[in-house]
Amino acid sequence: MREGGRGAWLEAAEAVPDEVLATFQTRADRDGRIISMRSWKLWEKTRWTEDRGRRLRGRVGEIHLLVDIPEVTRPTGEVRSRIVIEPLGDPCPDPAPPVHLDLPVLPVMITRALEMIRERTAVPLDFAT
Numbered sequence: 001m002r003e004g005g006r007g008a009w010l011e012a013a014e015a016v017p018d019e020v021l022a023t024f025q026t027r028a029d030r031d032g033r034i035i036s037m038r039s040w041k042l043w044e045k046t047r048w049t050e051d052r053g054r055r056l057r058g059r060v061g062e063i064h065l066l067v068d069i070p071e072v073t074r075p076t077g078e079v080r081s082r083i084v085i086e087p088l089g090d091p092c093p094d095p096a097p098p099v100h101l102d103l104p105v106l107p108v109m110i111t112r113a114l115e116m117i118r119e120r121t122a123v124p125l126d127f128a129t
Contacts, residue, residue, distance in 0.1 A: 010034070019071040085113050087120075096120035 010016055013028030021027060025038045025048075042048060046065060053067030083105060086098035099113040 020069055023067070023069050023071075083110065085110070085117060087117050 011034060012032050013021060013026070013034045014032060016034065021034070024036065026034050026036050029035045036043070038048070046053070049065065049067050052069070053065050081103040083101045083103065084098050085101070087096050096117050099117060101109055101113060
């Protein structure tokens, strides 16, 4: 097994989540290697994938499959970014709180956030004195 179809082959059962071993009907042998409990004929038919995958080209005597296992989907490698807009300037007794926008964001949302901050920080000028 290879994660994402790339990288080094995983041969140790401890390196593979239990849900994946169950999906492929495999288990660990005495040495900790992955062994299949499914017959070769069932592997070839690939009906057990239940339309969650596809067969790829392989050499004679090899079966290459790309199977999606929803129970194991994890956001690995996912990076969440955001824009933080906050007012800067002279100290104010009641500063407006910063606005957090998760990326990706539409430009109109940035404009709205700026308008909100302007409205909150607007200080009425008193010309009567």
